Amino acid sequence: MKKYESFRRFLAVLACSCCMFLALFAAVQDSLYALSPAQLKTHRSGVWYFNVDRDNNVCSNESSTSTSQAESAGTNLDYAGNPVLSEAQLEAIRQNQSIYEQAATQVDIPWQMIAVIHLRETGLKRYNPGNGQGVYQFVNMQGGPYPAGDIDEAEFLRQTILAAEFIKAKAGSNLPQNQNLTAQASTDAIKDTFFGYNGRAEVYAQQAASLGFDPNTQPFEGSPYVMNRADAQRDPAVNPTGWGQIKTDGGGIQYPANNDYGAFVVYASMAGISTVCSAGIGQFVWPVDGTANVSGCFGEIREGGRPHAGLDIGAATGIPVLAVTDGSVRVAGPWEGYGPNFVAIDHANGLSTSYGHMDTMSVKVGDQVRAGQQIGTVGNLGNSRGSHLHINFYMTETGEDGPHLNPLQNGLTIPEGTPNPSDCK
Numbered sequence: 001m002k003k004y005e006s007f008r009r010f011l012a013v014l015a016c017s018c019c020m021f022l023a024l025f026a027a028v029q030d031s032l033y034a035l036s037p038a039q040l041k042t043h044r045s046g047v048w049y050f051n052v053d054r055d056n057n058v059c060s061n062e063s064s065t066s067t068s069q070a071e072s073a074g075t076n077l078d079y080a081g082n083p084v085l086s087e088a089q090l091e092a093i094r095q096n097q098s099i100y101e102q103a104a105t106q107v108d109i110p111w112q113m114i115a116v117i118h119l120r121e122t123g124l125k126r127y128n129p130g131n132g133q134g135v136y137q138f139v140n141m142q143g144g145p146y147p148a149g150d151i152d153e154a155e156f157l158r159q160t161i162l163a164a165e166f167i168k169a170k171a172g173s174n175l176p177q178n179q180n181l182t183a184q185a186s187t188d189a190i191k192d193t194f195f196g197y198n199g200r201a202e203v204y205a206q207q208a209a210s211l212g213f214d215p216n217t218q219p220f221e222g223s224p225y226v227m228n229r230a231d232a233q234r235d236p237a238v239n240p241t242g243w244g245q246i247k248t249d250g251g252g253i254q255y256p257a258n259n260d261y262g263a264f265v266v267y268a269s270m271a272g273i274s275t276v277c278s279a280g281i282g283q284f285v286w287p288v289d290g291t292a293n294v295s296g297c298f299g300e301i302r303e304g305g306r307p308h309a310g311l312d313i314g315a316a317t318g319i320p321v322l323a324v325t326d327g328s329v330r331v332a333g334p335w336e337g338y339g340p341n342f343v344a345i346d347h348a349n350g351l352s353t354s355y356g357h358m359d360t361m362s363v364k365v366g367d368q369v370r371a372g373q374q375i376g377t378v379g380n381l382g383n384s385r386g387s388h389l390h391i392n393f394y395m396t397e398t399g400e401d402g403p404h405l406n407p408l409q410n411g412l413t414i415p416e417g418t419p420n421p422s423d424c425k
């Protein structure tokens with residue numbers, strides 16, 4: 001992101017925070033400013049704080065074996081909207097990504113799993129620690145103990161392949177039949193693999209049960225190593241007496257758990273399958289289930305000089321509209337500009353999506369929807385010229401009229417073959 005652009009947005013934000021009435025003049029489908037989630041840190045006293053030059057918000061849009069280096073970062077926000085990985089950690093992961101990918105491809109696991117273990121074991125170092133264990137701390141094998149100090153690319157790859165094999169070997173009963181953790185990876189299989197890596201303590205199954213999970217099929221949901229800070233219940237800062245951790249080998253559970261993000265929480269932030277992008281590896285479901293074209297870009301200037309707040313998808317009236325990912329319906333009814341059948345859905349991790357101009361809607365407030373579930377049909381109602389779906393992405397806490405996000409930069413991918421004459425990105 002260009003500094004100038006950030007500064008311009010900063011001015012817009014400052015101006016807007018002082019002038020609430022401006023919102024009254026803004027067409028509801030427009031936004032006065034647009035921040036990406038990575039830029040958007042906290043909202044205090046009406047002022048937005050965000051990082052300049054930060055552009056790590058892109059959910060990975062491809063499978064792990066073909067993900068480009070530029071797409072190494074997932075949404076990188078925890079449930080509360082805070083960055084999971086620091087800027088330095090993201091940069092280190094980018095530097096190492098091609099090695100992770102080579103090893104991951106050989107073993108057939110998502111490369112992000114290797115990065116998570118690397119982060120947890122030696123903080124993404126490219127030198128052997130002093131204990132002879134290597135950069136993954138468990139590869140004192142096949143040539144170990146290793147001499148402390150820097151390692152070259154070939155040695156890093158060699159250790160990374162060992163690590164990948166070790167991780168794959170920990171995949172447990174939830175591993176898909178095809179032994180493939182990469183294609184259509186079940187999040188449960190990933191969680192279970194991390195659980196097996198750390199140790200399948202019975203007390204964590206009990207902790208999972210106490211939080212409402214099935215202790216037989218989802219014991220990993222009770223493990224801080226896997227799920228720490230995945231949500232409020234599993235955030236030691238929020239739930240210090242109900243969320244504990246085994247802190248010494250063979251010891252009992254202690255409260256609160258430590259503060260480290262769980263392995264899966266970190267994984268999700270990189271893989272783009274966090275609760276923000278839970279539809280698959282880095283992808284939301286395309287919200288129009290039928291022939292469509294991209295008919296309006298996020299950010300393009302519309303009447304009145306305001307940027308377009310969402311993405312327009314042209315499609316015939318009556319074609320099903322689908323929820324892009326799991327969530328809870330917050331609005332289902334009339335909304336100014338968007339017609340009588342407007343739906344807004346709150347997803348985990350602080351993201352919301354909304355769907356405008358629909359001809360019909362098939363959900364009500366409070367409904368829990370799944371990724372890909374039909375919520376209505378494409379229409380031409382409200383402030384609309386031609387049948388299309390208008391979809392918005394924004395952070396839940398800022399609301400429908402707050403800053404909007406570019407769907408195409410936050411996990412939504414245009415399906416192959418879908419016309420995109422304006423080359424929206």
Ligand SMILES: [Zn+2]
Nearest residue numbers: 296311312390
């Ligand atoms: Zn629109």
